Amino acid sequence: MDRTLNDLQAVKRKLDAAAQRTQTPETPVWYVDVPANRVVVQATSEAAAQAFTEAAGVAGQDVGVHVSAQRPRVLADLVGGDAYYIDAKARCSIGFSVTKGEQQGFASAGHCGKPGAKTTGADKTDQGTFEASTFPGKDMSWVGVNAGWTATPDVKAQDGKKVQVAGSVQALVGAAVCRSGSTTGWHCGTIEQHDTSVSYAEGTVDGLTRTTVCAEPGDSAARSSPAPRRRGHLGRFRRLRQWRHDVLPAVNPVLEDFGLTLKTTSAESAAPAPQDNATTGAWSAGRVYRAGATVTHGGVRYQCLQDHQAQGSWSPEATPALWQRM
Secondary structure, three states: OOOOHHHHHHHHHHHHHHHHHOOOOOOOEEEEEOOOOEEEEEEOOHHHHHHHHHHHOOOOOOOEEEEOOOOOOOOEEEEEOOEEEEOOOEEEEOOOEEEEOOEEEEEEOHHHOOOOOEEEEOOOOEEEEEEEEEOOEOOEEEEEEOOOEEEEEEEEOHHHOEEEOOOEEOOOOOOEEEEEEOOOEEEEEEEEEEEEEEEEOOEEEEEEEEEOOOOOOOOOOOEEEEOOOOOOOOOHHHHHHOHHHOEEEOHHHHHHHHOOEEOOOOOOOOOOOOOOOOOOOEOOOOOEEOOOOEEEEOOEEEEEOOOEEOOOOOOHHHOOOOEEEO
16 A cells, blocks of 8 residues: 555545535545545536645645535434424424325424425425315325435434334323424323314314313424323413314324325335225225224224224234224
């Protein structure tokens, strides 16, 4: 080898220092290529590489140049409870991550944005577009994100921790739940009613779930998860004052209406089955089943006990809490 590793690292340090003095968007990558015994600069053109090496004082020191139009980009995860911004004007919270075919995205509230509205993430980088939205009547929407964002089953919890979504089942009235929002964070309470109707100035919204968990503006679309125990009751006056935010659209109707698959810890590769509200047929992962629906699986008939989206690991014979053998 003509040069030692220390020699090569010294050249790279000069490039590092030059990058600290000025932006280098046309030369996004540089590194020590040990097998080739040289330093390599990736640039969008020979001229850009030459300018960078001259600014670093290493021109003529046998620095290799790799010309490429590709530029590294920062990838971000979709996490329930994180903030996102709509047309640089309003703020809402990511609900649950979803997929529709190859398209990744997240479910949110319908009043957060109309179809075609653009979103940016909590870091203000471009994120996606509202693919569908319903409000009033229902309060549901979903955003398809660009390649810089990845759907995850994560939801922000307490003290910087995360919980993961395993599936979606409509919990019973009285069950303990927690929700995560970008304004007030992680809070817990209990379910009071399902199928609640609320009249807003914009019109009536049906099919909401009323809880004792209050919220503030910006928490819209905050989603709830089962809680291990009941937390303190949050005063009646406060609940009434924040009525808009302590009734939440259930996630299963969002999945059903828009043909979405919930992102869960059990990586579900199957596409959602057509949501034709049929009450009979073969059980299929990805379909949203309502209580009372009947299916066949393994030659046996089952009846659905709780609304849920079927997961690969939630087959009827394996989940007696969801299915009853007939």
